Amino acid sequence: MEEALRFFRAYEVWIYLLLGFGGIIYIRKFILSWQELRGAAFGLERDSAQGRLNQASSILVLLLTMAILEFVLVSFIAPVVPGAIPFLTPTLDLLATPSATLPPVTPQPVEAGVLSTATITPTASLAGNGCIAGEIVILIPKDGDEISGAVEISGTVDVPNFGFYKLEMKRPEDANWLTILAGNDIKKNEILGIWNTTLLPPGYHQLGLVVTDNQGKALPPCVTQVRVTNIQATP
Numbered sequence: 331m332e333e334a335l336r337f338f339r340a341y342e343v344w345i346y347l348l349l350g351f352g353g354i355i356y357i358r359k360f361i362l363s364w365q366e367l368r369g370a371a372f373g374l375e376r377d378s379a380q381g382r383l384n385q386a387s388s389i390l391v392l393l394l395t396m397a398i399l400e401f402v403l404v405s406f407i408a409p410v411v412p413g414a415i416p417f418l419t420p421t422l423d424l425l426a427t428p429s430a431t432l433p434p435v436t437p438q439p440v441e442a443g444v445l446s447t448a449t450i451t452p453t454a455s456l457a458g459n460g461c462i463a464g465e466i467v468i469l470i471p472k473d474g475d476e477i478s479g480a481v482e483i484s485g486t487v488d489v490p491n492f493g494f495y496k497l498e499m500k501r502p503e504d505a506n507w508l509t510i511l512a513g514n515d516i517k518k519n520e521i522l523g524i525w526n527t528t529l530l531p532p533g534y535h536q537l538g539l540v541v542t543d544n545q546g547k548a549l550p551p552c553v554t555q556v557r558v559t560n561i562q563a564t565p
Contacts, residue, residue, distance in 0.1 A: 335403060335404075335407065338400060338403050338404055339404055339514075342400065342404050345400050346397065346400065349393050349396055349397045349400075352389070352393050353390065353393050353394075356386045356389045356390050356393070357386075357390065359382065359385075359386040360383065360386035360387060360390060363379050363380075363382040363383035363386055364383055366379040366382070367379035367380055367383055459550070459551065459552065459553045460539075460549065460550035460551045460552045460553065461539075461552035461553075462489075462552075464486060464488065465486065465487075465488055465489050466485075466486065466487060466489065466539060466541050466549065466552045467485045467486040467539075467552060468483065468484075468485040468522075468537065468539050468552055468554050469484045469485045469486070469519065470482065470483065470484045470485070471483070471537070471554065471556045472554065473554045473555055473556070474555065474556070474557070475556050475557070476556070476557045476558075476559045477525075477527060477556050477557070477558055477559070478527060478558060478559045478560045478561075479526075479527060479528055479560070480524055480525070480526050480527070480528070481524070481525045481526075481527055482521050482524055482525075483497060483521070483522045483523050483524070483525050483537070484519065484520060484521050484522060485517065485519075485520075485522050485539060485552075486517060486518050486519055486520075487513075487516060487517045487522065487539070487541055488516050488517070488518055489541055489543065489549065490543070491543040491544045491545065492516055492541070492543060492544065493514070493541075493542045493543050493544040493545070493546070494512060494513065494514040494541075494542055495512065495513055495514075495517075495522070495539065495540065495541045495542070496509050496511065496512035496513075496539075496540050496542075497509070497510050497511050497512070497522060497523055497525070497537065497538070497539055497540075498510065498537075498538040498540060498551075499525070499535055499536065499537050499538070500535070500536055500538075501533070501534070501535055501536070502534050502535075502536055502555065507538060510523070510525055511523040511524075511525075522539070525537070527558050527560060528560060530558045530560060531558070531560075532557075532558055532559055532560055532561075533557065533558060534555055534556070534557050534558075535555070535556055535557075535558055536553055536554070536555050536556075537553070537554050537555070537556060538551040538552070538553045539551060539552040539553075
């Protein structure tokens with residue numbers, strides 16, 4: 331299943347071109363058969379023209395059905411099927427880098443009257459991990475924002491040799507990431523998708539933007555941490 335979905339994603343443009351080319355051919359045949367049917371004077375001619383008209387109609391319906399199926403598979407099914415979008419495992423490895431979970435800073439002894447750099451440096455923001463201004467950025471929500479319900483995620487995905495992007499989430503204490511949506515269009519300060527946090531438990535969650543180039547190489551993810559404030563219904 332995953333291999334078939336990867337095939338339909340990889341050759342999406344060629345599939346549409348072939349279906350479109352076939353549609354043009356059989357639309358022409360349909361028109362010619364229709365004209366021949368209208369001008370037929372004898373029963374045998376009408377039967378022959380009707381047969382060709384029915385054949386062209388059937389193939390046009392088949393081509394249209396295949397185009398709709400391709401669109402549904404690529405746009406709705408592939409993003410939610412684990413393994414349909416390639417290189418998920420490298421993504422998890424990249425997101426598990428130490429920059430996402432900051433180690434404790436060991437205070438260094440200093441002379442009297444001299445400030446220690448380690449003690450005055452603020453905790454690094456998760457949003458700095460893998461984010462590149464103008465190329466890979468999560469604009470909304472910002473690091474530390476409180477969110478609830480359906481949240482519009484906006485940002486920028488514009489890298490050389492762009493392939494596709496995906497958004498993932500997890501709790502800070504969890505090891506594995508969950509893909510929530512994906513896209514294959516370049517975005518510049520635009521909406522990347524809608525994150526439905528309704529069923530998430532209140533607390534901190536991490537949101538990761540992962541970009542993969544057209545060679546299948548996943549770039550370091552841009553990670554931000556937010557606080558979900560959904561009110562849980564009392565049973």
